[in-house]
Amino acid sequence: MFQLDKLIRDNIKTLKAYSSARDEFSGEASVFLDANENSLGSPLKKWYNRYPDPHQQAVKKALSLIKGIAPEHIFLGNGSDECIDLLYRCFCEPGKDNAIICPPTYGMYEVSANINNIALKRAPLLPDFQLNLAHLETLIDENTKLIWLCSPNNPTGNSLNRADIEMVLNHFDGIVVIDEAYINFAKQNSFIQDLVDYPNLVVLQTFSKAWGLAGLRLGMAFASKEILAVMDKVKPPYNINQVTQELALKAMEELGQVKDMIRILVDMREALVGVFESMPTVEKVYPSDANFILVKIAEARKIYEFLLTKGIVVRDRSSVQLCEDCLRITIGTEQENTDLVDAMQDWYASQTIPE
Ligand SMILES: Cc1ncc(COP(=O)(O)O)c(C=O)c1O
Structure with missing residues (x-):
C-alpha cells in the first residue's frame, strides 16, 4: 500500500x-x-x-x-x-x-x-x-x-x-x-x-x-x-x-498561438519523417510523438560531423545503448528543415565515387 x-x-x-x-x-x-x-x-x-x-x-x-x-x-x-x-x-x-x-x-x-x-x-x-x-x-x-x-x-x-x-x-x-x-x-x-x-x-x-x-x-x-x-x-x-x-x-x-505552433511542428515532423524514410542509407525512422525524430542511419557519426561543417547541429546518439547509429533531430523552421535535407543530399553526393 x-x-x-x-x-x-x-x-x-x-x-x-x-x-x-x-x-x-x-x-x-x-x-x-x-x-x-x-x-x-x-x-x-x-x-x-x-x-x-x-x-x-x-x-x-x-x-x-x-x-x-x-x-x-x-x-x-x-x-x-x-x-x-x-x-x-x-x-x-x-x-x-x-x-x-x-x-x-x-x-x-x-x-x-x-x-x-x-x-x-x-x-x-x-x-x-x-x-x-x-x-x-x-x-x-x-x-x-x-x-x-x-x-x-x-x-x-x-x-x-x-x-x-x-x-x-x-x-x-x-x-x-x-x-x-x-x-x-x-x-x-x-x-x-x-x-x-x-x-x-x-x-x-x-x-x-x-x-x-x-x-x-x-x-x-x-x-x-x-x-x-x-x-x-x-x-x-x-x-x-x-x-x-x-x-x-x-x-x-496566447494559448492559440502555441496550439498553432504545435500543429505546424507536428506537420513538419511528419513531412521530415517521409523525407528521411526515402534516403538510401536510412535504416529506420522511429515513430515520434515529440518535436524531434530519431533516425537510424549508416555512418551516423560521420554524418553528424559532416552536418557540423554545414553549420547544422543535430544530436549524435550513436553511443547510447539501443540507439546505435542514431541521430536525434529536432524539428526546425521550414527553412532549417530544408537546409538539413539539402545538406543530407550534399552528404550523399560526397559519397558517390566519381567514375
Ligand atoms: C524528457 C525531458 N524532461 C525534462 C527536460 C528538461 O526540461 P526543462 O527545460 O523544463 O528543465 C527535457 C529537456 O530536454 C527533456 O527532454
Whole structure:
C-alpha cells in the first residue's frame, strides 16, 4: 500500500521550512521594509527591486485553467530539471535508497541521482522502446523510492503504452514520475487527469518545448497536495523569478498561438519523417510523438560531423545503448528543415565515387 509518510526522508519530515518575508506578511500594505530589498528601485524597472511571489499564485491560477486541475496540485520549478532534483532530495536517502530508470531516456534522471548519491537501477526499454515490465518488477526492492517513466520518451520519441504505465502505477508503492515534457506533440492524453486515481503519481511538464520558452526556465510538477507540500518545503523560497512569472502569464494569454505552433511542428515532423524514410542509407525512422525524430542511419557519426561543417547541429546518439547509429533531430523552421535535407543530399553526393 502507498504510504507517503514512509517515503519522505527523515530529515525532510522534521525540516522546518524557511519562512520568507513574503510568507510572514500577506495582506495590503504600501511600505515594505521587511525583506532588505533596495527600496530606491533598480537600474531596470522599479518592479524588479522586489522579491517575487514565492508561491507563484497568479501563474498557478492561470495554469490551472489551461490544465483543468486545481492550483493546489501544481508545483513550479526552475525548469523541470529542478523538479527532478527535488524529487530525489525529498524522497531518496543518499547512500541508502534507489531509483529506477528505463534507458535510453532523458539523461538528467541519472545525473541528478549521481549528484544526490542515489543508486540507480536500469530496466532498459525493449527493442520497440516500450517498458520491460517483467525486468522492471525484479528491480524493485524495499529501498526503491522512485520510478522514472518518460512519455513521450527522449531520445526515442515514442509514447509508452498507457496500460504498461498503469500497471506500474498500480503495483509500485513508491512514487512513479511520468515526465511528459513532449506531451503536447503526442496523440496520447496526459496523465494529469489521472492524479485522482493515483496518490503515487507525479506528472512533469515544461514550458521549454511546445510553449517555446526554454530560456525562461519554467517546469511544472502535478501531484497530490501531500507530495507537493514536501516539495514546497524543500524548494528555494524564490525559485521562480519575477520576470519568468510575468512572461509566463503573458504567454498563457496566447494559448492559440502555441496550439498553432504545435500543429505546424507536428506537420513538419511528419513531412521530415517521409523525407528521411526515402534516403538510401536510412535504416529506420522511429515513430515520434515529440518535436524531434530519431533516425537510424549508416555512418551516423560521420554524418553528424559532416552536418557540423554545414553549420547544422543535430544530436549524435550513436553511443547510447539501443540507439546505435542514431541521430536525434529536432524539428526546425521550414527553412532549417530544408537546409538539413539539402545538406543530407550534399552528404550523399560526397559519397558517390566519381567514375
Ligand atoms: C524528457 C525531458 N524532461 C525534462 C527536460 C528538461 O526540461 P526543462 O527545460 O523544463 O528543465 C527535457 C529537456 O530536454 C527533456 O527532454
